[in-house]
Structure formats: C-alpha cells, structure tokens
Amino acid sequence: MQRTPLIAANWKMNGSAALAQQLTVTLATLSLDTTTVVVCPPATLLTRFNTPGNFALGGQTLSHESSGAYTGEISAELLQEAGASYVIVGHSERRMLNFESDELIAAKLKQAVSSGLTPILCVGESLQQRQQEKTQQVIARQLDAVYASQPELLLKSVIAYEPIWAIGTGESATPQQAQATHAFIRQHLAQYDAQAAETVKLLYGGSVNADNCAALFQQADIDGALVGGASLKPAEFAQICLAVTKGAKE
Template identity: 65%
Template sequence: MTQRRPLIAANWKMNGSVELVEQASASLNSLAVSAAEILICPPVIFLSQFPKSDKYKLGGQNVSSERSGAFTGEISADMLRAAGAEYVIIGHSERRALFAETDAVVLAKTKQAISAKLTPIVCFGETLIERQQEKTMQVLAQHLDAVYAAHPELLRHSVIAYEPVWAIGTGETATPEQAQQVHAFIRSHLSQYDKEAALQVRIIYGGSVNAENCAALFAQPDIDGGLVGGASLKPAEFAAICLSAQD
C-alpha cells in the first residue's frame, strides 16, 4: 500500500500578527510530531518573521501567474521562494469567488509555482447548489481536467486540496464518509493522467477542519491531511490537529 505522509496546512487568510507568529512557532516547536508534515501559510509579510525550524514549513496563500513585470501588488513565485516559502495555495475558493480566478489562471499559477520549485496546493470544490444538484463529481472532473489533462507532468509536483465551498468558514463539514467518497473519486480521476502519480499525490481536506472532527477525517484512506482555516489561528487547537494526524 502506498504510504503518503500527512500534510497539515494552516491557512491564516488575512489574519495574523507578530504575536501570533511567536505563539504559533513556539507551540509547534514544542510538538513531538514526525509522521506528519506541518505547514503554515500566513500573510506574506509575516513569512520572514518566522524563525527557521525543522518542525514546520512555510507557504504563501497566493502567487502571481506572471514571473515578473508591471503588476502592481502581485507577488511572484520566485519572491515567495526567496522569502522562505516552500509551498503556495492556488485556486482557493475565496480567490475563485472574490477575485474571479478561472481554471486557466489556476493552471498558469501552478506552472509558475512549480517552475520556482514551490509545491502548489491546488484547490478544488463544489458549491452548495452544485452538491444539491448532485453535480459534485462532474464539477470536480471539469476543474481537474482544466489543470492536469493537458499537463499531467504537473501532478507529480502538486498537492490537491478538496474544499467543498459550502463548508468553508461555515462550521459545516462534510462527513468523513462524504469526504472520503470525493477524495477517492479525485484519486481515481487523476489516475487517467498518471496512475503512479495519482497513487502518490496527497489529497487533503479543507472545510471547517477542527480538533473535534479531524481524527475521523484523517482516518479515511484517501484523506492525507487538512487545509485548516479558522482553527489554525488558535495555536493550541492547531497543535492538537497536527498531533491527530500522526495517530
């Protein structure tokens, strides 16, 4: 059976402070976690505030689809890498909904990240209406095809995040069984591009993950960790989630 190291990623979104950086780093540095990989994605200005540690890695929440140039306010993949990031979140549902990011933009950003030796965490998910209409798998297949069908080589360098839009920041969470069903579908669908890569790629769940529901989610065979939002802003709770991932 393929062994995939769990990844627990903190997405701070537009939150944080120097004090939270200090609290989070101290909390994670005190953990005895080896089985799971821990990642913190703070606002980009805080990347340099984190002390170097072998207990966690750092990532960005977004990246430009361009390498450089006259793009005021954008951050390039090379800049993220220089700031200490090893990962970057791409295509989060908030970016798609609030900033009109299309699958084409997600593909361009994924290419930029990989070219800079960043690991993209590429996000996909369905809305509540799409789930109610039983279109979850259809929607996910379309999004996955847009990124990987013509560029299967990108899959070997990616992490996939399934984040049902209806569960982002709402307190609602897919049941472990619902999440596993979708994760298994994603892995199966990806196998048409590259069977070996589909077995190896980590598919993490994002959607109101917290200390109460994480163990049941992480116990599912195709759920390889979590993309944690609100709970990641509470160092003690995030630490508990990280510990749960290695049980």
C-alpha cells in the same frame, strides 16, 4: 500505499507577528517526524517566523508571471525569498472574489512548479452544485484544467478538496462524504498518471477542527487537512497536527 500526512494552515487575511511567534513556539514542542506541517500566513508575515523549524512556510497565492508591472501581485521568487516552499493555488475565495478562472489557476500552478514551489491546488463545489449532484462534474473540470494537458505536474502537487459550503460555516462534510469525494479525485487523477494518483497527497478543507479531524484522518484517501480558522489557535492547531500523526495510515 503509505503517504506522509500533511497539515496546512491557511491564515487568510488574519494573524500577526505575535501569533507567528506563538505558533512557532507551540509547534516546536511537537514531534512531527512523520507529518509535514505548512503554515500559510499573509505574505508580510512570512519573515516573522523563527525558521528553520519543524514546519514549512507557504504563500496563499502567487502571480502567473515571474515579474513585471503587476501592482499588488507576488511572484514565486518573492515568496521563496521570504521563506516559502509551498503555495496555495485556486482557493475558492480567489476563484469567487478575484474571479480567477480555471485557465489562470492552471497557469499559476505551472509557474509554481517551474519555480520550485509545491502548489496546494484547491478544488471543490458550491452548495448549489452539491444539491444539483454536480460535485464530481465540477471537480473533474477543475482538475482537467490543470492536469489534462500537463500531467507531469501531478507528481509535484498537493490537492485539497474544499467543499465551498463548508468553509468558515462550521459545517463539515461527514467523513464518509469527504472520503467518497477524495476517492473520486484519486480515481479521476489516475487517467493522467496512475502512479502519481496513488502518491499525491489529498487534503480535506472545510471547517476542520480538533473535534472532527480524527474521524476525517481515518479515511483511506484523506492524507491531511487544509485548516482555516482553527489554525489561528495554536493549541487547537497542535491537536490537529497530533491527530493526523496518530491516525497516519497504518
């Protein structure tokens, strides 16, 4: 099953209008006809990109409500008005630092899809959970919270596996470790919708950089990456985009 590669940049609480312009110029030099690129900057920078371009924009989170008295939150509609067509949901930092539960993440993903945004759902285990050999158990729980009762959302989702122990640490799962977990995710998703499980894009996120991306992209069930720190370096991010295009499943 051929799946179009996708590379998503998660700037987190970093970046500037100058960086937005620089990345726009850099990406404009690339031929990305066979790759989807999504840039997820802080919400205040969404309107600072020169669009339309050869990439899409995404938010880093959204509210599970469509509007109302929720100070500091941002709705799907507001993200769309700012130019976003994707949104990250359930990033491990949101789960840990903002105490987002599986139930809240499920509500956010449903809100994203119903509003016309494509959610990038993040799942992954901590170092302690991996050491206890609970990786599959943890990821199954996170997936079940969303898709067990809402399998129709799977076709409209992107899923990113981000081992928490590899985020921002410089450590990355080996290509074989990442592939094994991605294969498990695809197998687990098949119980909800076998066709969707074959077509949904699965991304790897965890200290992805220009040096390790090519080997990751050669794995059968890895369709791209959710890139953190390296996405703040336009030249390196461009190398990652080119690597997934070159390594697209043949």
